[in-house]
Amino acid sequence: MEPVSTREIPDATVARLPVYRRALVDMVAQGEATVSSARLADLAGVNAAKVRKDLSYLGTYGVRGVGYDVEFLLRQIGAALGLDTDAPVVIVGLGNLGQALARYGGFTTRGFPIRALVDADPAKVGTVIDGLEVSSINDLPTLVEERGLAVGIISTPAAAAQPVADALIDAGVGSILTFAPTVIQVPDHIPLRKVDLASELQILGYYHQRGTVEDDRTA
Amino acid sequence: MEPVSTREIPDATVARLPVYRRALVDMVAQGEATVSSARLADLAGVNAAKVRKDLSYLGTYGVRGVGYDVEFLLRQIGAALGLDTDAPVVIVGLGNLGQALARYGGFTTRGFPIRALVDADPAKVGTVIDGLEVSSINDLPTLVEERGLAVGIISTPAAAAQPVADALIDAGVGSILTFAPTVIQVPDHIPLRKVDLASELQILGYYHQRGTVEDDRTA
DNA sequence: GATTGTGAATTGGTTCACAGCG
DNA sequence: CGCTGTGAACCAATTCACAATC
Numbered sequence: 001m002e003p004v005s006t007r008e009i010p011d012a013t014v015a016r017l018p019v020y021r022r023a024l025v026d027m028v029a030q031g032e033a034t035v036s037s038a039r040l041a042d043l044a045g046v047n048a049a050k051v052r053k054d055l056s057y058l059g060t061y062g063v064r065g066v067g068y069d070v071e072f073l074l075r076q077i078g079a080a081l082g083l084d085t086d087a088p089v090v091i092v093g094l095g096n097l098g099q100a101l102a103r104y105g106g107f108t109t110r111g112f113p114i115r116a117l118v119d120a121d122p123a124k125v126g127t128v129i130d131g132l133e134v135s136s137i138n139d140l141p142t143l144v145e146e147r148g149l150a151v152g153i154i155s156t157p158a159a160a161a162q163p164v165a166d167a168l169i170d171a172g173v174g175s176i177l178t179f180a181p182t183v184i185q186v187p188d189h190i191p192l193r194k195v196d197l198a199s200e201l202q203i204l205g206y207y208h209q210r211g212t213v214e215d216d217r218t219a
Numbered sequence: 220m221e222p223v224s225t226r227e228i229p230d231a232t233v234a235r236l237p238v239y240r241r242a243l244v245d246m247v248a249q250g251e252a253t254v255s256s257a258r259l260a261d262l263a264g265v266n267a268a269k270v271r272k273d274l275s276y277l278g279t280y281g282v283r284g285v286g287y288d289v290e291f292l293l294r295q296i297g298a299a300l301g302l303d304t305d306a307p308v309v310i311v312g313l314g315n316l317g318q319a320l321a322r323y324g325g326f327t328t329r330g331f332p333i334r335a336l337v338d339a340d341p342a343k344v345g346t347v348i349d350g351l352e353v354s355s356i357n358d359l360p361t362l363v364e365e366r367g368l369a370v371g372i373i374s375t376p377a378a379a380a381q382p383v384a385d386a387l388i389d390a391g392v393g394s395i396l397t398f399a400p401t402v403i404q405v406p407d408h409i410p411l412r413k414v415d416l417a418s419e420l421q422i423l424g425y426y427h428q429r430g431t432v433e434d435d436r437t438a
Numbered sequence: 439g440a441t442t443g444t445g446a447a448t449t450g451g452t453t454c455a456c457a458g459c460g
Numbered sequence: 461c462g463c464t465g466t467g468a469a470c471c472a473a474t475t476c477a478c479a480a481t482c
Contacts, residue, residue, distance in 0.1 A: 018418035082428030100319030191426035207410035209301030
């Protein structure tokens with residue numbers, strides 16, 4: 001039994017794999033059979049050397065003088081990302097954002113079906129969003145067990161985020177994606193990603209200002 | 220007239236400034252007057268050396284043996300991020316996500332008021348979301364001029380994202396935040412940030428798999 | 439005595455450039 | 461001949477560790 005992927009893949013590479021993956025999905029749809037690093041780089045918005053180095057961490061799957069087999073590469077990337085098996089998702093916090101995420105098709109499409117919705121507000125518990133009934137946060141342990149929930153999405157206000165994260169981890173959820181505008185602490189073995197909408201705008205603000213500020217002396 | 224901030228701030232530092240900023244806002248609310256790099260590091264989920272180095276790019280604002288003045292530091296970070304002046308936002312694409320963003324309070328709070336909503340679907344044009352009337356994409360140039368729109372948020376399907384980005388830039392919008400699951404190309408002088416929900420989950424998938432995979436040989 | 443500010447060391451990531459191979 | 465795979469060179473970011481100084 002070979003392990004599916006043995007080597008360590010650098011973080012920066014891991015973060016680009018989904019982008020390559022999407023480009024490859026499009027290429028399959030177009031019926032293209034092989035792809036060069038230059039072409040894939042173009043579709044992914046990076047340079048060709050980076051594509052080759054990134055892919056080399058997965059294995060030596062290219063053919064010199066030819067390129068990479070599109071379908072094969074797609075499977076390898078999928079395997080590296082663990083997309084072979086579904087990872088059911090629970091969304092906690094059904095405000096504007098949480099409800100939008102619940103209805104958003106993009107997740108379910110590949111490997112991340114939304115299988116539970118949870119909110120602290122008793123008025124929301126029992127309502128149905130996009131065909132799923134909203135549960136109480138107290139039911140998390142049962143839900144995780146019964147539905148095999150693997151990923152928790154936190155879309156609560158900042159104040160609730162840390163207790164919710166704790167509850168998710170206690171209940172057995174294995175990784176967390178948070179939209180709450182606050183820092184949350186999780187044990188080392190729990191992968192955590194953070195999407196912070198307000199921060200994104202502020203970062204843009206910096207570069208915008210930099211670009212538009214007149215030079216003091218135009219010497 | 221000194222320029223507000225002259226030196227180049229590293230990208231990684233810029234991305235952390237909003238996090239420090241939020242911690243400082245909380246501290247002001249708690250009435251704390253000074254903060255050490257260690258404490259701020261704790262609140263921001265990073266280490267103290269990083270905080271000191273990051274802040275040193277803004278200027279030498281600390282006092283040895285004491286720490287940083289909370290309010291003063293907050294103002295300096297705000298200035299570095301260009302938060303002194305509002306940057307009105309237009310949201311293009313009012314599906315689930317776009318509508319949720321339109322109603323999401325988090326933006327408006329600090330410096331990024333949502334001032335226009337745009338959708339390609341004629342059935343949506345003229346409807347009102349959270350007090351704002353939805354406009355046609357053809358009206359972008361007029362809207363940008365009349366409302367001083369500075370930031371465009373793209374929450375359209377992938378296929379529409381590039382033309383929408385082009386239209387935003389043509390109309391004079393200065394920076395772009397995109398949620399569309401595709402690569403977009405913009406001229407060098409336009410700051411662009413990308414939030415990709417499906418990718419985030421896939422990245423989590425990698426680390427989850429890594430952590431949970433049994434070692435081949437448990438030697 | 440406490441805590442900053444920062445050179446120096448280290449680590450991680452990107453890019454170059456070319457040998458290797460189909 | 462074309463394109464990959466990868467050492468080597470380069471650059472950016474992080475961390476260390478300690479002198480400066482309130």
